[in-house]
Amino acid sequence: MTTKVAFIGLLVSLCVITVQSFIGFLLRPSVFRRAMATSPPSSALCMEQAAVSGPVMGTESIMSKKDHGTCTRPVSENLRWGVDVKTADRICCFNRHYAEYSSYFWRKTKFVEYCQENASKGPVKFFDPVSQKLLFTAPIGRTMDQFIAESKSHGWPSFRDAEVNWDQVRVLPDGETVSLAGTHLGHNLPDSKGNRYCINLVSVAGTGETEGESSNVQASEE
Structure with missing residues (x-):
């Protein structure tokens, strides 16, 4: 009986030592820093997930009458x-329901050619033609060929949401999709893959250049 008690006591002692050693290892500065670097805080993770979940809903007040239609x-x-x-x-600026005709973006513009020629440079940025604010960046999570x-x-x-x-x-x-500047962009028409924002090319053909500033995007070259 005495031998069994001693053996159990030895096992308990070994377990305690092992746990203490493991905790000490985790609390070493180098290990802690690596853990923090590879595991983002939960709040940051939530923000990242929210950034691609979409859509962010708006109200009719965004499209109220202004100096130039809804703009x-x-x-x-x-x-x-x-x-x-x-x-x-x-x-x-003067439309809530209609669109450029289907296939306009690839039959009447240089958009597809531009995307194909610049695919190796990364995603394309799409700007509001009224406010010049960034509206979309694509492709993200897929190839340029898949996007086109x-x-x-x-x-x-x-x-897609992430874009x-x-x-x-x-x-x-x-489902109407608009910019905060009052620009009609298109509509959200979800499919089996999720939200799909069907957008007029003319509504995202800004250069990103605002008054008094220069832009890296030159309309004449695109």
């Missing part, structure tokens, strides 16, 4: 990919 001013005269300025202004193929299959540039800049884009209760 404060006309679209820029300097638009990318050869899109038509008059068409862009009509669709962006999906867009062609639907007739309009098609973006939307939710700081500037809102979705209204009926």
Whole structure:
């Protein structure tokens, strides 16, 4: 009996020593720093997940009447990919339901050629033609060929949640997708893969250049 008690006591002591050693190892500064570097705080993780979950909903007040339709001013005269300025202004600022005709973005503009030629440079940035704010960045989580193929299959540039800049884009209760500047962009038409933002190319053909600033994007080159 005495031998069994002694043996059990020895096992307990070994377990305690092992646990203490393991805790001491974890609390070593180098180990702690590595753990913090590879495991983001839960709040940061939540923010990252929220950034791609979408959509961020908006209200009708965004599209209230302003100095130029639903916009404060006309679209820029300097638009990318050869899109038509008059068409862009009509669709962006004086329209809530209609769109450029299906396939316009690849039959009447240089958009697809631009994407194919610049695919190796990374995702394309899409700007509001009124405010010049960044609205979309694509492709993200897929290839350029996949982005173009999906867009062609639907007739309009098609973006996914992770490709939307939710700081500037809102979705209204009926699915209309707009910018905070009051620019009509298109509609959210979900499919089996999730939210799909079917967007007019003319509504995202800004250069990102604001008054008094220069831009790295040159409309004449695209």
